[in-house]
């Protein structure tokens with residue numbers, strides 16, 4: 001009989017779940033970085049990026065401090081390539097809802113997304129409810145075109161780490177998106193952020209996600225830069241990609257789409273395009289929708305599913 005290998009110091013429990021894309025346990029202590037991709041099923045690019053990061057980390061495993069875990073979110077929606085099936089899975093991570101999900105038996109869920117969350121919580125809860133340092137990345141893509149960005153709380157610890165990624169930081173949006181999974185990580189006292197890496201299904205969004213994650217893994221101390229092949233290239237790549245875009249912006253306005261609105265965004269808006277108050281941005285069955293403030297447009301909606309029509313953000317210090 002084979003004897004189980006036990007390392008008393010590290011108490012390492014491998015994850016067994018169809019949500020696991022892969023995990024790499026380093027040989028030295030350090031942070032746990034969790035990347036969740038495909039919480040929206042029409043955004044499989046993040047899953048591919050996570051696979052790539054795992055491949056990049058494998059050969060340098062002995063230099064890793066901590067652990068990298070890649071998870072996929074909404075498996076039934078990923079299989080159908082739709083944002084969600086019954087409910088938006090990234091609007092349900094509210095403490096009271098999560099508690100209800102934890103207490104509901106697996107065969108009693110009406111909503112497939114809630115069942116997916118229960119499966120994920122089985123992995124996440126033991127990782128997140130510890131004293132250890134956890135960094136949680138929620139990977140997304142968008143239906144518009146234009147620059148990648150990350151949505152983070154306007155809080156020193158987050159800004160200090162995530163400004164090292166070079167990509168534009170967007171503050172305040174998370175208050176208008178109730179129940180995202182980054183809230184769950186933050187409520188548990190960790191760093192959590194959403195990384196919007198590019199347009200749905202594009203190679204660029206995948207490259208951005210890989211480069212951004214590699215920058216993060218170096219910035220948080222999971223892997224020393226000298227052990228990452230071509231690390232300088234990731235840095236240069238990201239600097240080029242975000243050139244000309246603002247570094248830090250804050251939320252000003254969000255257009256909410258309601259059932260039956262027949263919202264249609266005017267064509268050709270890209271993330272961080274300048275808009276002025278009164279600019280005609282979209283139309284619905286009530287008429288013209290105009291910009292309510294000066295600023296940059298963010299995430300103009302060019303897909304059927306979703307209730308956030310567009311955001312307006314402005315420069316901030």
Ligand SMILES: [Zn+2]
Pocket residue numbers: 040043139140141
């Ligand atoms: Zn998304």
